[in-house]
Amino acid sequence: MDNLNGFPRGSVFEDSQLASLVNWINAVLPNFNLPLETSEEELRSWLRDGSVLCSILDKLVPGSVERGNGSLEELVGVKRFLVALDDLALPGFELSDLEQGSMLPVLHCLETLKTHFACNVARGNIQSSRKRWDRSDLTPLEETDSCLKDASKIQRAVDSSVVSDEVASLDGLKSNEMSQLKRGSHVDLSDAKLMELVKSNSLDTTSTELLFNIGNRILGDIFERKNGDVPHAQRAVCLLRKILQVIELRFSNQAEGMKNQNNLFKAREGKYQSRMNALETLAAGTTEENEVVTGWVQQLKFTLQLEQNKFEEKKKLEDQDFSRLKKEKIRNEIEISALKQELEMARGTHEEQVLQLELQANESKAEYEKKIQELERHLANTRKRVKDLEASSESRYLKWKNKEHTYQSFLNSQHRAIQKLKAGMKSIKNEVIKTKGSYMEEFKYFGIKVKGLAEAAENYHVVLAENRKLYNEVQDLKGNIRVYCRIRPFLPGQSQKHSTVEFVGDDGDLVVSNPLKPGKESRKHFKFNKVFGQVSTQEEVFIDTQPLIRSVLDGYNVCIFAYGQTGSGKTYTMSGPSLSSNSDWGVNYRALHDLFHISQTRRSSIIYEVCVQMVEIYNEQIRDLLSSNGSQKRYPFSLFLVNFPIPYTGKSLMHWADFF
Numbered sequence: 058m059d060n061l062n063g064f065p066r067g068s069v070f071e072d073s074q075l076a077s078l079v080n081w082i083n084a085v086l087p088n089f090n091l092p093l094e095t096s097e098e099e100l101r102s103w104l105r106d107g108s109v110l111c112s113i114l115d116k117l118v119p120g121s122v123e124r125g126n127g128s129l130e131e132l133v134g135v136k137r138f139l140v141a142l143d144d145l146a147l148p149g150f151e152l153s154d155l156e157q158g159s160m161l162p163v164l165h166c167l168e169t170l171k172t173h174f175a176c177n178v179a180r181g182n183i184q185s186s187r188k189r190w191d192r193s194d195l196t197p198l199e200e201t202d203s204c205l206k207d208a209s210k211i212q213r214a215v216d217s218s219v220v221s222d223e224v225a226s227l228d229g230l231k232s233n234e235m236s237q238l239k240r241g242s243h244v245d246l247s248d249a250k251l252m253e254l255v256k257s258n259s260l261d262t263t264s265t266e267l268l269f270n271i272g273n274r275i276l277g278d279i280f281e282r283k284n285g286d287v288p289h290a291q292r293a294v295c296l297l298r299k300i301l302q303v304i305e306l307r308f309s310n311q312a313e314g315m316k317n318q319n320n321l322f323k324a325r326e327g328k329y330q331s332r333m334n335a336l337e338t339l340a341a342g343t344t345e346e347n348e349v350v351t352g353w354v355q356q357l358k359f360t361l362q363l364e365q366n367k368f369e370e371k372k373k374l375e376d377q378d379f380s381r382l383k384k385e386k387i388r389n390e391i392e393i394s395a396l397k398q399e400l401e402m403a404r405g406t407h408e409e410q411v412l413q414l415e416l417q418a419n420e421s422k423a424e425y426e427k428k429i430q431e432l433e434r435h436l437a438n439t440r441k442r443v444k445d446l447e448a449s450s451e452s453r454y455l456k457w458k459n460k461e462h463t464y465q466s467f468l469n470s471q472h473r474a475i476q477k478l479k480a481g482m483k484s485i486k487n488e489v490i491k492t493k494g495s496y497m498e499e500f501k502y503f504g505i506k507v508k509g510l511a512e513a514a515e516n517y518h519v520v521l522a523e524n525r526k527l528y529n530e531v532q533d534l535k536g537n538i539r540v541y542c543r544i545r546p547f548l549p550g551q552s553q554k555h556s557t558v559e560f561v562g563d564d565g566d567l568v569v570s571n572p573l574k575p576g577k578e579s580r581k582h583f584k585f586n587k588v589f590g591q592v593s594t595q596e597e598v599f600i601d602t603q604p605l606i607r608s609v610l611d612g613y614n615v616c617i618f619a620y621g622q623t624g625s626g627k628t629y630t631m632s633g634p635s636l637s638s639n640s641d642w643g644v645n646y647r648a649l650h651d652l653f654h655i656s657q658t659r660r661s662s663i664i665y666e667v668c669v670q671m672v673e674i675y676n677e678q679i680r681d682l683l684s685s686n687g688s689q690k691r692y693p694f695s696l697f698l699v700n701f702p703i704p705y706t707g708k709s710l711m712h713w714a715d716f717f
């Protein structure tokens with residue numbers, strides 16, 4: 058059995074249909090985001106409080122659902138949804154269906170909404186679709202019932218249809234755009250479109266509901282454009298003002314019309330009352346006439362009563378409409394004032410944003426101008442540099458060209474020279490081969506010569522050894538012990554008149570006189586190997602000892618020592634007054650220098666090792682001065698051993714031993 062809305066009770070709702078329905082709900086209300094595999098029971102729990110249903114319908118037909126008053130009653134939302142459906146003449150369902158009954162009517166209702174509005178969106182015409190429902194889907198009885206519905210519902214339905222007609226008739230807007238406007242969904246409110254609406258007279262013929270929808274949409278569009286599109290906002294404000302003017306004019310016209318109608322009805326009532334009075338006067342005449350007149354009067358009274366009833370009914374309706382319109386006007390005025398405030402705020406915000414943007418624009422403009430100037434300067438510099446570079450590259454190119462030419466000629470000359478060198482090298486090679494042959498012969502000849510020289514050198518060593526032997530024999534003959542005397546000159550400050558040296562002979566004779574002693578004792582004669590006078594030099598003293606020192610290198614022991622009283626010149630003779638000048642060197646330094654020099658000249662044939670020992674003889678004790686614990690070490694023998702080879706300088710002593 059079918060229900061009142063024409064849906065089969067027993068029909069099945071496929072899962073795919075349910076998923077498609079859920080998908081559609083998600084498309085209409087993206088915030089809900091229901092899962093596609095939602096079951097009927099889950100959907101029931103979602104829809105139970107009616108808020109989702111109201112939101113869907115409000116989204117499809119903005120303003121169609123009455124605003125809630127915050128009631129906590131669960132089914133209030135569903136009731137509002139059903140009332141709104143009824144107003145739109147769309148099929149609904151029973152409250153019990155959503156509470157615990159079959160969900161089929163609810164699902165079919167939603168399916169109808171989906172199909173209906175999808176169809177309307179496609180066609181851009183709500184009215185035609187509703188008419189189809191009214192006529193084809195209702196039974197004749199129901200059609201009759203619907204005709205007897207409340208006058209306000211009819212009026213609203215008529216208004217809706219008028220709205221649709223007016224939507225279609227608006228100049229400058231396409232029908233689907235107007236449909237979107239009416240639903241509150243997005244439509245392009247470009248500046249040109251706004252200007253067109255402001256200038257056109259089509260707003261005068263547009264219904265009040267549609268005007269409110271347009272106003273809402275414009276405000277929404279202004280808030281969506283948060284980036285301060287001020288010209289657009291200004292145009293939108295102009296359009297809003299015009300809409301408000303139209304609405305105000307319309308309300309005042311309606312009030313005026315109501316007043317006129319009221320006066321008209323009052324005038325008619327007075328007219329009928331005067332007629333009744335006239336008829337009553339006539340009734341007071343003849344009985345016959347009276348009866349006839351009474352009949353007329355009765356008839357007139359009945360007619361008047363009917364008229365009065367009609368008039369009262371009409372007046373009641375008009376009063377209701379008037380009060381409704383009044384309330385609506387107050388509500389609209391409140392809404393308009395709120396909108397005005399919002400608009401003012403938005404305008405203030407936009408102006409601030411505009412100022413900020415202008416400031417930013419000025420700053421960035423100045424910055425860009427500065428940058429442009431810098432870039433221009435840079436460009437000019439770059440151009441200049443490019444020109445310079447071009448000029449320098451041109452000159453370099455010419456220079457390199459010249460160099461290339463020079464190198465080419467140089468290479469050619471080098472090539473020729475190489476050719477010449479190759480030819481020269483060939484001839485040199487031949488010459489080298491020839492020379493090599495001659496060298497080989499010469500080498501052979503030299504070999505023979507060198508052999509002879511080696512034999513001669515061998516003989517030379519033999520002769521040299523013999524010479525040394527003879528030399529040392531001469532030294533022996535001269536005497537192993539030689540005594541020299543050196544006379545110190547007067548020291549600065551000493552008197553030169555009292556010298557005891559009377560005679561110095563060339564053969565080593567020395568006569569010393571002392572006039573203070575008597576007889577032979579006053580003159581004494583000494584004999585030395587040689588006597589060095591006051592003017593003798595350090596070198597002259599050394600020359601006589603040099604042969605003895607050289608014999609050390611042939612393996613002989615030599616001892617040189619100086620003897621004399623304090624201040625007689627022992628240190629002067631053995632070491633020298635200073636080492637700054639070679640001429641001041643004493644016997645020690647000269648002897649060592651000579652020894653090292655000779656050892657160097659003989660290093661090809663003999664290698665000498667030189668050792669040094671330094672001892673001190675003091676109070677008949679000998680101490681090693683180079684020993685690490687020298688102060689402790691003492692030699693266990695007495696001073697005057699015969700032939701002990703020590704150079705003696707009084708207090709200090711130097712010893713060269715083991716010379717080879």
Ligand SMILES: Nc1ncnc2c1ncn2[C@@H]1O[C@H](COP(=O)(O)OP(=O)(O)OP(=O)(O)O)[C@@H](O)[C@H]1O
Pocket residue numbers: 544545546548591621622623624625626627628629630634707
């Ligand atoms: N031949 C000389 N010519 C010039 N001056 C000399 C000569 N011999 C010695 N003298 C000077 O005489 C002074 C004493 O000489 P020197 O110190 O050599 O004596 P000495 O015998 O070593 O004394 P001492 O036993 O006290 O050490 C020094 O000033 C020295 O320069």
